[in-house]
Amino acid sequence: MAVEALVTPAAGPLDPEEIRKDFPILSTLTSRGRPLVYLDSASSSQKPQAVIDAVTEFNTTYNANVHRGIYEIGERSTAAYEAARKSVARFINAPDHHEVIFTRNATEAINLVAYSWGRRNIRRGDAIVLTEMEHHANLVPWQLLVQEQDGDLEFIPITDDGVLRLEVFEVLLKLRPKLVAFTHVSNTLGTINPVVEMTRMAHEAGALVLVDGAQAVPHVPVDVQAIGCDFYAFSGHKMLAPTGSGALWARRELLEAMPPFLAGGEMIREVHLRRSEWNSIPWKFEAGTPAIAEEIGMGVAAEYLMALGMDRVQAHERALLDYALPRLQAAHPDVALYGPMDTSIRGGVIPFNIPGVHPHDVAQVLDRVGVAVRAGHHCTMPLHERLDLPATARASFNVYSTRSDVDALVDGITEVKRVFGIQA
Ligand SMILES: Cc1ncc(COP(=O)(O)O)c(C=O)c1O
DSSP states (O other): OOGGGGSOOSSSSOOHHHHHTTOGGGGOBOTTSOBOEEOBTTTOOOOOHHHHHHHHHIIIIIOOOTTTOOSHHHHHHHHHHHHHHHHHHHHTTOSOGGGEEEESSHHHHHHHIIIIIIHHHOOTTOEEEEETTOOGGGTHHHHHHHHHHTOEEEEEOBOTTSOBOHHHHHHHGGGOOSEEEEESBOTTTOBBOOHHHHHHHHHHTTOEEEEEOTTTTTTSOOOHHHHTOSEEEEESTTTTSOTTOEEEEEOHHHHHHSOOSSOSSSSEEEEOSSOEEEOOTTGGGOOSSOOHHHHHHHHHHHHHHHHHOHHHHHHHHHHHHHHHHHHHHHHOTTSEEOSOSOGGGBOSEEEEEOTTSOHHHHHHHHHHTTEEOEEEOTTOHHHHHHTTOSOEEEEEOOTTOOHHHHHHHHHHHHHHHHHTTOOO
């Protein structure tokens, strides 16, 4: 079925109730017989029927390896895999689909850059600038790199509201870093960072720019050419695609100059006993059999989101935040909310704490009433340290989230307070 037929027409606001019909899991009940209120999309999103069908169709009708089979289903598999690359390229407005490398997730995409570009270009004393709000995926690979190469890490600090302090970034750029790497949207605070401005500043100082787009591609329009960055990394499973799919976009001249990351089959043109020649991009970076069905699913997810219109997706999630933040503050003034309160610079992520109740207990009681949220440090331990918080509970939205999900969260918090004997 055409993806366009599965979604609401691309005009006016999104209708999440219509969209929910595309997501079979959202009409299931929990084991306690409660409707599932899924508020953990920042961790992993649910999948629409079109994506589920694409994976099933591959496995049931044309499962074969790519770039090998001189037979019908092998050729079909290769064509679908390469068509998915074109869809993903269009989704982020990449100038050339050969610049899109399929990876297992954003973590692998960032590691690819840290190993391949990093080990060749970072030398003793070179600085890499990150931020205090990075997911561990955009922190630990750089820690390993500078430990090995004897480089330095510097960090753009945040305000107490979770906004990057660009005046300090400006000072850090005087160190002439080789690379600046930052998240487009914070997975913990929801902050949407000014990626265009930051990229321009970094380039003026002579640095390359890597943007971690894991939390951006599902929620805001992404145009890598308009951003002007050099590397853009993201996962499929947060943007309605299967787990095991993901991508790195990078400028062609960088990819061509970079040595391979993983080595083996697929990534070579010629192999001799003592030397080999690499395949052209993107295949030079896709060693071994890829996650074929998953990447095909990612292509369908990209088409699905493009048919919805990413401007409308962002508007929907912002309207939901504009509903949720005041509603939570009014119903539960004692509950601490974190992140910028200005929803023009915030995605659909709400970290919170109920005073006197550990976030794990909050999540457990919410689970009893069917509300799924995440609790912990959300792979941002340094950010939690900066905010002096051991942990937080986090509710997060996606295209299928509704006001009634927010209402269920508000009622669920009332239930947590009842269980822990907290006065309303
Ligand atoms: C901002 C950000 N970057 C990177 C990642 C890593 O994504 P993955 O685990 O899919 O590699 C996440 C996952 O939560 C994230 O939120």
